Every structure is written in C-alpha cells, then in structure tokens.
Amino acid sequence: LGLSSYVQLLPLPVVGGYLGYIGYFCLAAGASLGTGLNVDSFTTWAQFFVTDTELLSKLALTVGFAFILYYIAYRVEHVVALPGVLVATPILFFVILFLFGIPLDDARAHGWLPYPDSDPTWGMQCFRLYRGFQGIDWRAVIHELPTMVGLFCVVSFGSVLDIAAIQTEQPTPLDFDGELRMIGIANALSGMFGGFTGSYIFSQTIFSQRQGVTSICNGLFVGIGELVLFLIPLDVLQFFPGCYIGGVMAFFGYDIMLDWLVHSRSKVSVSEYGLLLATFFFVMFLGVIPGCVAGVAASAAVFILVYSTTPAVDIRLGCTSTAMRSFDERAALQGGLQRSIGVIEFRNYLFFGAALQVGDNLLRDIRSLGIRWVVLDFTHVAGVDSTSARALAKLGNALRLDAVHIAVVAAEAKQHVHRLLLENGALPSDEEMQSG
Numbered sequence: 564l565g566l567s568s569y570v571q572l573l574p575l576p577v578v579g580g581y582l583g584y585i586g587y588f589c590l591a592a593g594a595s596l597g598t599g600l601n602v603d604s605f606t607t608w609a610q611f612f613v614t615d616t617e618l619l620s621k622l623a624l625t626v627g628f629a630f631i632l633y634y635i636a637y638r639v640e641h642v643v644a645l646p647g648v649l650v651a652t653p654i655l656f657f658v659i660l661f662l663f664g665i666p667l668d669d670a671r672a673h674g675w676l677p678y679p680d681s682d683p684t685w686g687m688q689c690f691r692l693y694r695g696f697q698g699i700d701w702r703a704v705i706h707e708l709p710t711m712v713g714l715f716c717v718v719s720f721g722s723v724l725d726i727a728a729i730q731t732e733q734p735t736p737l738d739f740d741g742e743l744r745m746i747g748i749a750n751a752l753s754g755m756f757g758g759f760t761g762s763y764i765f766s767q768t769i770f771s772q773r774q775g776v777t778s779i780c781n782g783l784f785v786g787i788g789e790l791v792l793f794l795i796p797l798d799v800l801q802f803f804p805g806c807y808i809g810g811v812m813a814f815f816g817y818d819i820m821l822d823w824l825v826h827s828r829s830k831v832s833v834s835e836y837g838l839l840l841a842t843f844f845f846v847m848f849l850g851v852i853p854g855c856v857a858g859v860a861a862s863a864a865v866f867i868l869v870y871s872t873t874p875a876v877d878i879r880l881g882c883t884s885t886a887m888r889s890f891d892e893r894a895a896l897q898g899g900l901q902r903s904i905g906v907i908e909f910r911n912y913l914f915f916g917a918a919l920q921v922g923d924n925l926l927r928d929i930r931s932l933g934i935r936w937v938v939l940d941f942t943h944v945a946g947v948d949s950t951s952a953r954a955l956a957k958l959g960n961a962l963r964l965d966a967v968h969i970a971v972v973a974a975e976a977k978q979h980v981h982r983l984l985l986e987n988g989a990l991p992s993d994e995e996m997q998s999g
Contacts, residue, residue, distance in 0.1 A: 573727055576835045577858040580842025582728050583824045584854070587847070590816030597625030597809025599674045605847075617673060621806055628652070628810030629817055636774065636818075645774070649811070656804050670804075677800050685796035689756050714760060720852055722746045722762040729768055770815060834869065838862050871916025876925055877908040880932065905934035910943045915950035922954035926961050935967055942973040947980050952987035959989060 595602040598621045600610050611622055635644050660670060670676045726742050750760050764785075771781055792799060800808070824843065828836050841861055846854030880902060907929075913921060929937065939955075947955075962969055974990060975981045984990045 573724075573855075574835075574838070574859065574862040575731075576831065576838035576862060577842050577855055578724070578727050578731060579823045579827055579831075579839040580844075580858055581724055581846060581851070581855055582731075582822075583820055583839070583843040584846040584851070585728070586816045586819030586821075586823065587843075588816065589812050590820060593625060593629065593809040593811070593813030593816055594622065595809070596812060597806045598622050599805065621674070624806040625809040625813055628806060629813035632810065632814040633818060636814075652807055653803055656807065675804055675806070677803075677805065679801040680798040683796045683798045686756070686793035689758075717852065718746075718750065718760045718762065719743070720855075724851075724855065725763045729763065729772075733772065767815075769819065834865050838865060867916050870914075871920075873911070875910055875913055875917040875920050877910065878925075878928060878932070878934075879906045879908065880904070880934075903934055904936040904938070905929065905932060906938045906940055908940045908943065912945045913947040913951035913955075915948055918950045918954040921951055922958055926958055929962065929967070930965065936970070937962060937967055938970045938972055939974075940972045941976070941980060944973075944977070944980055946977070947983050949983060949987060952983045952989050955984065956988035 591602040591607075594600070594608075594611075598611075598618055600618075601607060602610070611618070613619075632645070632648065635648055639645075659665075660667070667676065671678050722743060723739070726737060726739055730737050746762055753759065753761070767785070824840070827839060831839065838858065838861055842854065842858030845857040845861075848854070849857060907925065909921065959969060971990060974984055981990070
C-alpha cells in the first residue's frame with residue numbers, strides 16, 4: 564500500500580525511547596540468562612540484593628564478560644579480536660572445568676550450564692503437523708481470524724518501528740515498503756513450517772552495522788547456520804555456559820542503552836531528550852504500542868507548547884513606502900503621524916496556540932505604543948485556524964472601539980486564510996465594505 568514510509572514521521576525521541584527499551588530488554592534478558600532468574604520489570608532487580616555467593620558470582624561473570632566484549636568492540640581494532648573472544652570463551656570454560664576436575668553434571672546442577680534436551684526436536688518434525696491437512700477444524704480457524712488480524716497489526720507496527728530504528732544507524736536510505744514485504748514473506752514461510760511470527764534480529768543487525776559489516780555474506784552465513792540448526796536434532800545451547808549467552812545479550816543491551824539514553828543527550832534538545840526518556844518509561848510500563856502512542860502524544864503536546872511560544876507577530880513602527888506623495892502628505896507623516904502608524908506582520912501558521920499572541924497580548928502592545936493606524940499584514944502567513952481567526956476578530960472589534968483605523972494586507976492572497984478570517988468576522992464583509 565506504500566503507507567510504511569509515513570513511519571518516518573515518527574518523532575526521533577519516540578524512536579529513541581523505543582530503542583532504549585530494546586536495550587533494556589536485551590540487558591534484562593542477559594541478566595536472566597546468566598543467572599537463571601526471571602528479570603523483566605525494575606522491581607525484579609531486587610532479587611540480586613542478596614548474600615547468595617553463587618548467584619552473585621554468575622551475575623559478576625555475566626556483567627564482566629559484557630564489559631570485556633564492549634572494550635574489545637570499541638577499543639581493539641583488529642578484525643579477529645571480537646570473533647576470537649566469542650569462540651575462545653566457551654572453550655576456556657570447559658578447560659577450566661577439566662583442570663579443576665568439575666564434572667559437567669555438577670556444573671549443570673548449579674546452573675552454570677543448561678541441561679541437554681533428552682529428546683531434541685528437529686525441523687522435519689514440523690511437517691507432521693500437516694498430515695495432508697487432515698483433522699483440521701476449519702471452524703476454529705474462522706473464530707481465530709480476529710486474533711490473526713490483531714497479530715498482523717502488532718507485528719506490522721513492531722516491524723515498522725524496527726525499520727525506523729535501524730534507519731537511524733544506516734547512512735543510506737532504506738526501502739521501508741521493500742523491508743516490510745521481506746518481513747511479511749519471511750513470516751508467511753515461518754508459519755508454513757510451524758514457526759513463530761517475528762521481525763529483525765534487531766540486536767545483531769545494529770551490532771553488525773556498528774562493526775562495519777556490510778557484506779551480504781553476513782546474512783547468508785546466519786541464514787544457512789539457522790537452517791542447519793533447524794534440520795539437525797541437536798540442542799546447541801548445552802555447549803554454552805549461561806554467563807556466556809547472558810554476557811553477549813547484556814553487551815548488546817548496554818551498548819544500545821548507552822547510545823540512546825546517554826550519548827543521545829548531546830544530539831537532541833533538552834525537550835526532546837525529556838521526551839525520549841518519557842517514551843522509554845511509557846514503553847516500560849504501558850507496553851510497546853501503547854507506550855509509543857503515548858510518546859507520540861507527548862511529542863505533539865510539547866510541539867504545540869513550543870510552537871505556541873514562537874513569535875508569530877512583529878510590530879514595526881515608522882515604516883516607509885515608495886509611494887509618490889504630495890508635500891503636505893509628506894509633511895504630515897514627518898510631523899508625527901508616521902510614528903502612530905504600526906505595521907503588524909503575522910508569520911507562519913496562526914493556530915490556537917498563538918491565539919493569545921494575536922489577541923490580548925497584541926492589543927495591549929498596540930495600546931501601549933499609542934498606535935492609531937494599524938496595518939495587518941498577512942503576507943507571510945501560511946494558514947490560520949478558527950481559534951486564531953476569532954482572536955483576530957476580537958482584536959479588530961477592540962481596536963475599532965478605541966477609534967483605531969485598520970487596514971488589511973494580503974489576506975486574500977490565500978483563499979483558505981481569507982475564508983476563515985471572513986467567516987469569523989476578522990475581515991469586513993462585502994456589505995460592510997459597500998456601506999463604509
């Protein structure tokens with residue numbers, strides 16, 4: 564439908580807050596995988612404030628390995644450094660177990676290694692679900708259609724957010740529609756083979772970008788590797804200690820959170836940084852979609868507040884023109900009349916947030932300056948809304964009561980501006996012009 568490009572209209576603080584949440588999610592997942600405890604909300608971190616030496620040792624190794632990865636990724640420039648550490652660490656773990664004479668069963672019993680699956684599944688078993696499409700209750704499928712539509716909307720919105728987040732790290736523009744089509748096809752194939760819905764492997768994508776990996780071979784190796792793991796009946800997680808997997812996830816999370824919740828401060832304004840943090844907490848406590856919607860609403864409110872304080876009116880006194888005038892007219896202007904003529908220049912879009920500027924505040928300034936002739940100049944106005952038009956009508960009525968003469972310039976240049984000003988009484992009607 565070509566609608567995905569509109570996601571680029573999402574404010575950067577909303578995308579940044581969502582990315583901060585993704586980082587927190589990876590960090591919490593790393594702590595959970597490294598220690599075996601369930602970590603999700605802020606309150607669950609209280610589980611680590613105990614005197615359990617074994618638990619704290621697992622947490623320390625997880626965090627320590629994450630910082631080692633961070634240091635190597637950003638301080639060691641050799642191309643083999645990071646892959647070498649990732650390969651050598653599990654080997655080193657088993658060497659230590661061997662040197663200290665620790666049996667694998669003991670390591671698994673204490674949670675340092677996951678237990679192997681006694682009956683590991685393999686990919687070909689998924690095709691047994693079909694059995695020639697026999698035994699399927701199609702009426703149940705019909706009842707699940709609303710759930711499918713809801714799931715489609717959730718996955719689509721989440722995928723669009725992922726694309727927008729990746730675009731912030733990508734120097735070249737992404738084809739949002741093409742990326743969504745790719746995700747849709749991948750999800751359809753995943754469903755056909757008994758898999759789950761999903762989107763990008765976000766952490767790996769960002770990590771690859773920051774490491775300068777741009778070759779398509781990266782994706783091919785990952786895809787082929789995943790396919791091999793899908794086809795063979797082998798539980799590979801049994802070979803990786805929990806602190807290793809948790810450390811990798813914590814590294815991803817720490818890196819993303821540091822970039823968007825800390826380093827982004829220098830790249831955005833104070834109000835935008837506040838919105839970024841607010842969106843992060845919105846997503847944390849409300850969920851991804853409600854949190855992002857709340858972030859967009861907060862961004863709109865801040866925009867209205869900031870834009871409404873942007874000067875929309877400029878008063879100029881003593882203006883001159885190129886019109887040819889008689890000696891008496893020039894003498895009258897130079898004798899003091901010119902100082903009582905004020906040109907009121909309106910700018911940008913006059914919306915309800917600017918109603919106070921073009922209403923009571925402007926009337927007070929005109930009275931304080933002793934202006935007796937007012938020129939309302941709409942040359943630089945992009946548009947008005949009915950609230951500002953009513954404020955201008957109120958201003959005109961008050962000035963007429965003060966015996967101030969009013970002239971209007973360029974209001975008819977834009978039809979929609981002229982119509983709203985006329986309908987709300989800010990301009991004299993045709994009958995008033997004829998009677999005048």
